[in-house]
Amino acid sequence: MYSFFNLVTRRDRKNIFFRKVASTLFIGLMVLSPLQNLLAKTHAIHNNHCRNCNHKSHSTYSSHKRHKTKKTLKVHKTHKNKRSQKSFKSHSRYSILKTKKLKTRQKLMKSYLRWKGTHYLYGGTNRQGVDCSSLTRHIYQESFGIHLPRTTYRQIKTGKRIAIPQLRIGDLVFFHTGRYERHVGIYLGDQKFIHASKIKGVTISKMNNVYWRNKFLDARRLN
Numbered sequence: 001m002y003s004f005f006n007l008v009t010r011r012d013r014k015n016i017f018f019r020k021v022a023s024t025l026f027i028g029l030m031v032l033s034p035l036q037n038l039l040a041k042t043h044a045i046h047n048n049h050c051r052n053c054n055h056k057s058h059s060t061y062s063s064h065k066r067h068k069t070k071k072t073l074k075v076h077k078t079h080k081n082k083r084s085q086k087s088f089k090s091h092s093r094y095s096i097l098k099t100k101k102l103k104t105r106q107k108l109m110k111s112y113l114r115w116k117g118t119h120y121l122y123g124g125t126n127r128q129g130v131d132c133s134s135l136t137r138h139i140y141q142e143s144f145g146i147h148l149p150r151t152t153y154r155q156i157k158t159g160k161r162i163a164i165p166q167l168r169i170g171d172l173v174f175f176h177t178g179r180y181e182r183h184v185g186i187y188l189g190d191q192k193f194i195h196a197s198k199i200k201g202v203t204i205s206k207m208n209n210v211y212w213r214n215k216f217l218d219a220r221r222l223n
Contacts, residue, residue: 104169116203120199134150152174152183171186172220173216174220175212187219188204
């Protein structure tokens with residue numbers, strides 16, 4: 001029994017082949033066309049979404065950057081204000097201390113000028129003659145209204161002990177001038193002190209002088 005393909009002619013075979021190819025291409029075009037449209041729409045949606053995302057990301061980044069810049073400027077400004085306030089307070093404190101020192105020195109110098117040149121007299125208490133502890137007692141009373149003990153032995157026990165680098169104007173300074181002798185004066189600043197010298201009477205001497213430097217014993221602060 002002959003098959004179908006053996007019965008058709010060569011021309012018929014070609015026609016059938018071209019028909020199949022044409023039908024296949026037509027079916028393919030019918031299927032691919034909607035797919036192309038769908039892909040185009042999907043691609044467009046994707047592009048729009050990416051564009052929006054990029055815009056949002058850029059906006060978020062810009063906003064964050066502006067916020068960070070403002071915050072940094074605010075912190076810097078606050079820090080600068082605090083530093084200025086601290087500097088102002090330090091300057092004010094320094095000015096107050098300087099003014100206080102000047103006033104203390106002026107009071108001491110005013111009292112010193114009243115006693116300047118008074119002769120030294122052991123046990124003396126007036127302008128005809130005065131010893132060291134009596135002089136410091138009078139000057140403290142006149143300048144600060146503070147009543148000191150009469151003797152050097154008792155004065156060295158008053159107030160609190162101060163080291164030489166911490167000396168302030170008005171502190172009492174003591175010296176060991178003999179085996180049983182103590183000498184006292186009032187610190188005036190710049191390594192100077194007021195005292196009643198046995199040779200010069202009431203005068204101002206330098207603590208860094210070789211004699212007084214080697215005789216230094218103690219320093220006391222009352223206020």
